Amino acid sequence: MPALQDLLADDSISGRHLLVLTNAGGEILWRVGSREALRRADRLEFSEGADWSEAGIGTNAISEALVTGGPVQLFSAEHLVRTHHDWACTAAPITDPLTGALLGVLDVSGPLDTISADTLRMVRCAVRVAESLLGTSDGGASRQAVRRPGVAVSALELLGDHPAAVFADGSRVPLTLRRAEILALLDSRSQGWSAEELAYELHGDAGTPQAIRTEMFRVRSILGDAVESNPYRLAPRLSGCSDSGRVLQLLRKGRVAAALEAYTAPLLSRSGVLAVQLLRDQLDLAVGSAVRVSGDAWLLRRWLSTDMGSRDPRAVEALGQLVGRADARYLAFRASSAS
Numbered sequence: 001m002p003a004l005q006d007l008l009a010d011d012s013i014s015g016r017h018l019l020v021l022t023n024a025g026g027e028i029l030w031r032v033g034s035r036e037a038l039r040r041a042d043r044l045e046f047s048e049g050a051d052w053s054e055a056g057i058g059t060n061a062i063s064e065a066l067v068t069g070g071p072v073q074l075f076s077a078e079h080l081v082r083t084h085h086d087w088a089c090t091a092a093p094i095t096d097p098l099t100g101a102l103l104g105v106l107d108v109s110g111p112l113d114t115i116s117a118d119t120l121r122m123v124r125c126a127v128r129v130a131e132s133l134l135g136t137s138d139g140g141a142s143r144q145a146v147r148r149p150g151v152a153v154s155a156l157e158l159l160g161d162h163p164a165a166v167f168a169d170g171s172r173v174p175l176t177l178r179r180a181e182i183l184a185l186l187d188s189r190s191q192g193w194s195a196e197e198l199a200y201e202l203h204g205d206a207g208t209p210q211a212i213r214t215e216m217f218r219v220r221s222i223l224g225d226a227v228e229s230n231p232y233r234l235a236p237r238l239s240g241c242s243d244s245g246r247v248l249q250l251l252r253k254g255r256v257a258a259a260l261e262a263y264t265a266p267l268l269s270r271s272g273v274l275a276v277q278l279l280r281d282q283l284d285l286a287v288g289s290a291v292r293v294s295g296d297a298w299l300l301r302r303w304l305s306t307d308m309g310s311r312d313p314r315a316v317e318a319l320g321q322l323v324g325r326a327d328a329r330y331l332a333f334r335a336s337s338a339s
Helices: 002-008 035-045 061-068 117-134 139-140 177-188 194-208 210-227 241-251 257-264 274-292 297-304 314-325 328-338
Strands: 016-025 029-034 072-075 087-095 102-111 153-157 162-169 170-173
Touching: 002 016, 002 102, 002 117, 016 035, 016 274, 029 102, 061 072, 061 087, 061 102, 072 102, 087 117, 153 210, 153 241, 177 194, 177 210, 177 257, 177 274, 194 210, 194 274, 241 257, 241 274, 257 274, 257 297, 274 297, 274 314, 297 314
Parallel strands: none
Antiparallel strands: 016 029, 016 102, 072 087, 087 102, 153 162, 162 170
């Protein structure tokens, strides 16, 4: 992904196209683009975990690349779904250079005026780079990032925008945003969730238990017995194994400095699911409250220097009470929180 991102992505403020990578089934694994491009894609359900195969959403460049085995460009009404007619997409399959097996699809999508014949050449070039990297020893090792029998999950990384499962042997398997959202919900409630409850929390009234059961099958194919069913919940041995759960555990033990050190980024920062947003806000509140009542000016300054605490006016006022309202550090944080 770093190489592909360097070659094709534009995540600047003015960026208009998306770089997308799917697995061999057409399921989106990663997206890179500007915030506006990602928002537009979200409205089309062009997001991590979505099925963009022919069966999943109808004719599109990704599905055509999977079917034909070659590079494809589709414009406007060539897409089956009418809401996609303002987009143009260029896709090409990535294959294992050693076995020839299909590994996934690289896609560049955006408004019609952002895609041209040059885009097709660029995508084909990027695919050759990806396959070349896969042919190296390190690339070959990275293809083994699937669950191996007898290797148990030891931790979940849910803070930030690159969620992953960490195994006992040290291997790290990236998680799609949807699967990470499910795991964040499972991590938040020891009594577990029914398929109906998860469907509503993740998809609202449009959610179906069958869609959740399908997704849970995929989660368990990666994590094995780390996830139990009826109801869906994390295995007891994984209680508090997530990085977000560790922050809460440290707070409960009164280790505020250690909790703040462990709280490196917001919970699933790219998730727009309301239930996840509430968990994110609760974590902010828990850490912020503990820091504010600590009476420690250093902890307050550290909290206010993070993305999560930068707009905490009560922490600013607590700092002012400790160091004085004429202190330059207090005045700087006050100005930042007010902007």
